[in-house]
Amino acid sequence: MTDDLTGDSAGDSSGSSSGTSxxxxxxxxxVEVSGGTDEEAPSVEFDEPLDITGVAARTVVDGDGDAIxxxxxxxYQIVALNAEDGEVLGDTYSQGEPQVLPVDDTLKEQDAELYEVLTGSKVGAQVAYTRPAPEAVEGQPATPEQLIVLKVISAEQPPPEPEVLSPADVKKLDDDDQLPTFTFGDEGAPEVTIPDNEPSDDLVVKVLKEGTGEEITETDTITAxxxxxxxxxxEQFDSSYERGEPIEFPLTGVIEGWxxxxAGQKVGSQLLLVIPGPWAYGDPAPQGQPSGTLVFFVEITDKADAE
Known part of the structure; x- marks a missing residue:
């Protein structure tokens, strides 16, 4: 991060037509950007190589939508280029759904330049962004200096924070056949049937079988x-049954829905969890993680003793 924030620079030759930098x-x-759509990466040209001496962000193509x-x-969608020679290193356009970035206090603290430019731009804007590459780690190849061009596809208020659905509301969904159900194979591995209705926006916790062991807290390490x-x-995306053994993990190191x-359940309990995207991996999720609402079957088999 840098303290060298120039703000709106309408008279600066480095600014876009809106001067947001x-x-x-x-x-x-x-940097010049042309062509492209919401689904196809634009062409990016610049004088090679870029001399990246600090963090910089600039609106290079104005948007025509609502102000962010x-x-x-x-x-948003991005295309990343090698700042030395302009080679395209990767993009999100080819991966399908756009990514999501909250323009909030966390972004303002961690990446003040990008925050300032985004809040001075409109939907549809193309924003060029760069920062010096991290120092190379001994024994590993150096990360090339990069230029990122980010296109804002849309901007909206984030969805309300989920809550834990009350037992009465869970029972109502269950009575109305609006919750997933499980069957079990010879080895005990569960298979799921998911109803056709939309999932709850809140966290659903249904106790399928109550255990008789110790109660779990949010700071415990458990095996499940x-x-x-x-x-x-x-689509199933993960299963400890396929790996052949339960997994030990701290509840402070998993998704919020878990x-x-x-927390509050007992060792030995079997549970259905329906976890909305904000308390899972997001919607869309980062590459390699499942998006949207997730369904879990969980059996808590043990709790580690406190040290």
Whole structure:
């Protein structure tokens, strides 16, 4: 991060037509972006190599949508280029759904330049961004200096924070056949049937079998057997049963839906968890993680003794 925030620089030759820029924006004065759509990466040209001496962000193509406001979350696509020779290193356009970035106090603290430029731009904007590459770790290849061009696809207020659904509301969903059900194979591995209705926006915790062991707290380390599926298509993405053994983990080191859903349960309990995206991996989730609402079967088999 840097303290060199220039703010709106309408008279600066490094600015876009709107002049929205922050940081060491002289680095980006040669960057030009053309073409592209919400689904296809644009062409990016610049004087090679870029001399990346600090953090910089600049709106290189103005958007024509609504102004982006602090507190909103933006959906975006990016293309990353090698700052030395302009080679495309990767993009999100080819991966399908746009990514999500909250324009909140966390972004303001961690990446003040990008925060300032986003809140000074409109939906549809193309934003050039760069920062010096981290120092190389001994024995590993150096990370190339990169130029990122980010396109804002949309901006909206984030969904309300989920809550833990009350037992009465869980029972109502269950009575109305709006919750997943499980069957079990010869080896005890669960299979799921997911109903056609939309999932709850809140965390669903249904006790299938109550254990008789110790009660779990949010700071405990536990051992559990589990399997997980995406609500939208029933695709299984993880299973300890396939690995052949339960997994030990701290409840402080897992997704929030697990922490909140398993706290207060007892060792030996079998549970259905329906976890909304904000308390899972997000919607969309980072690459390699399942998106949206997730369904889990969990059996708590043990709790580690406190040290």
């Amino acid at each position: 922050a940081g060491a924006t002289g680095i980006l004065e040669s 406001e602090a507190g909103e979350q933006v959906r 057997k589990y399997a997980g599926w995406r609500w939208e298509d029933g 922490t909140k859903g398993l």
